[in-house]
Amino acid sequence: MDKPTRYPWGGFPDVLMHAPELFVKKHRAYAAAKAGNLAAAVELVLEALSLQVLEQLWRLFDHHHPALASVHAEEAQGTNAIGEAMATVIATKLNWRYEREVIQINKVSHTGASGFARLRGQALFGGSARSGLHYVLVDDFIGQGGTLANLRGHMMAQGAHVIGATVLTGKDYSARLTPARGQIDELRRKHGHIENWWYRRFGFGFDCLTASEARYLCRTPTSERIITNLEAADS
Numbered sequence: 001m002d003k004p005t006r007y008p009w010g011g012f013p014d015v016l017m018h019a020p021e022l023f024v025k026k027h028r029a030y031a032a033a034k035a036g037n038l039a040a041a042v043e044l045v046l047e048a049l050s051l052q053v054l055e056q057l058w059r060l061f062d063h064h065h066p067a068l069a070s071v072h073a074e075e076a077q078g079t080n081a082i083g084e085a086m087a088t089v090i091a092t093k094l095n096w097r098y099e100r101e102v103i104q105i106n107k108v109s110h111t112g113a114s115g116f117a118r119l120r121g122q123a124l125f126g127g128s129a130r131s132g133l134h135y136v137l138v139d140d141f142i143g144q145g146g147t148l149a150n151l152r153g154h155m156m157a158q159g160a161h162v163i164g165a166t167v168l169t170g171k172d173y174s175a176r177l178t179p180a181r182g183q184i185d186e187l188r189r190k191h192g193h194i195e196n197w198w199y200r201r202f203g204f205g206f207d208c209l210t211a212s213e214a215r216y217l218c219r220t221p222t223s224e225r226i227i228t229n230l231e232a233a234d235s
Contacts, residue, residue, distance in 0.1 A: 001230065002124055003087070003122070003202060003203030003204075004045055004123070004124055004125075004149075004150035004153055004154070004202070004203060005121045005150070005153035005154055005201075005204075006149050006150060006152075006153040006204040006208035007152070007153055007156055007208060008207045008208055009177060009178040009210075010178075011066065011178070011180070011209075011214075012152075012162075012164075012166050012177055012178050013060065013163075014175045014176050014177070015142055015145070015148070015164075015165045015166065015167055015170075015174070015175045015177060016053050016056055016057060016164070016165070016166040016167075016175075017053070017142070017166070017167050017168075017169060017170055017172070017174075017175055018048055018049050018050040018053050018166070018167070018168050019048040019049075019050065019168060019169050020169065021141075021169045021170065021171070022200050023048065023169070024044070024048055024140075024141075024162070024196075024206060025169075025171040026046065027048070029041070029043040029044040029228045030044055033080075033081050033082050034080055034081075034082065034140075035080075035081075036079045036080065036081050036082060036120075038081045038084065038085060038087040040081070041081035041082045041084070041085035041086075042085045042088075044082065044085070044087065044168075044188055045082065045085045045086045045089050045168065046089060048168055048169070048221060049086070049089060049093075049168075053166065054090065054093055054094065057094060057136065057164070058091070058094050060164060061136055061163055061164055061228045062094065062096075064134040064161075065096075065134065065164055066096055066097075066133075066134040066135060066136045066163060066164075067096060067097040067098065067099045067130075067133055067134070067136075068087040068090060068091050068096055068097065068098045068099065068135070068136055068137075068138050068221060069087070069098075069102050069129070069135050069136075069137055069138065069151065069155065070083035070084055070086065070087035070137075070138040070139065071083045071101075071104060071123070071137075071140070071147055071148075071151060072084060072104050074102045080140060080170060082140035083122040083138055083139050083140050084100075084139065086138050086166075086168055090098070090138065090166070094191060096136075096169070097134070099129070099130065099133075099235060101127040101128045101129070102125055102126070102127040102128070102129055102151070102154065102155060103124040103125065103126060103127050104123055104124065104125055104147075105124050105125060106123065106124045108121035108122070108123050108147075115144065115216045116225070116226075116229040116230055116232070118143060118144050118146060119122075119146065119213065119216075119230060120175060120230050122150060122202060123147040123150050123151070124150065124154075125150060125151055125154040125155075126154075126212075127179070128156070128158065129155035129158045129159075129160040130158075131158055131159030131160060132160070132161070133160055133161065134161045134162075134163050135155055135160055135161065135162050135163065136162075136163060136164045137151055137152060137164070137165035137166070138164060138165070138166055138167070139151075139165070139168075139169045140167065140169070141167060141168065141169055141170045142167045142170030142171065142174045142175065143170060143171060143174060143212070144174060144210055144212040144213050144216065145174050145177045145210035145211070145212055145213065146210060146213060148165050148167075148177065148210075149177065149208070149209075149210055151167075153173050153204075153208075164184065165177075166183070171212070173212065174211075174212045176209070176211045177210045177211060178211060179209065179210070179211045179214045180211060181215050183211065183215070183218070184206050184207055184209070184214060186218055187206050187209075187214050187217055187218050188206060190218060190223075191217060191218075191220075191223045192206075193223060194223045194226065194227065197227070203232075
């Protein structure tokens with residue numbers, strides 16, 4: 001099984017989220033945008049982007065002269081066009097570059113998936129990032145944050161600096177990617193004896209998990225259930 005590249009989070013900032021999940025998913029253009037209709041995706045993005053969040057992006061990152069990199073995810077209905085539309089619109093509004101060379105190379109179908117199915121279905125990326133360039137990542141949705149973690153890792157492995165991320169919508173509690181102080185220690189106290197198994201399976205240790213992934217695993221009563229549920233998600 002191909003494995004993603006991840007790195008510990010350090011001081012990575014919280015993901016900036018533009019709109020409530022209900023607004024985005026009930027929007028008339030959402031289904032078509034999710035299935036690959038770029039015009040529908042642009043319509044959705046223009047109505048969902050937050051001017052306040054755009055100002056935050058500019059204030060936090062503009063001095064780095066960043067480029068945007070988006071997730072191109074293949075869904076059951078087609079290739080999700082929302083991330084591309086979102087990056088295009090943000091690039092225009094903030095006068096930032098949009099680098100399109102990095103793409104997702106596998107299909108994970110995370111939409112509506114369980115927590116363990118998301119953990120099992122690790123997004124993989126291909127294509128070149130520019131060494132030394134600062135990037136802000138863009139995606140339509142954040143659940144556990146694993147897709148952004150893997151995109152960040154793919155780009156950092158090539159010498160790029162990933163300085164932030166923004167999503168159209170998602171779970172508010174998932175905006176924090178960096179685990180809280182002591183969260184990984186708690187996970188290791190409870191499930192540390194399977195960390196070597198985890199590393200062999202996924203290619204990264206517990207210190208590279210997102211806060212939401214670590215929380216999900218901490219709430220799983222036994223390590224055996226983690227292994228069983230991840231293996232069940234294979235089928």
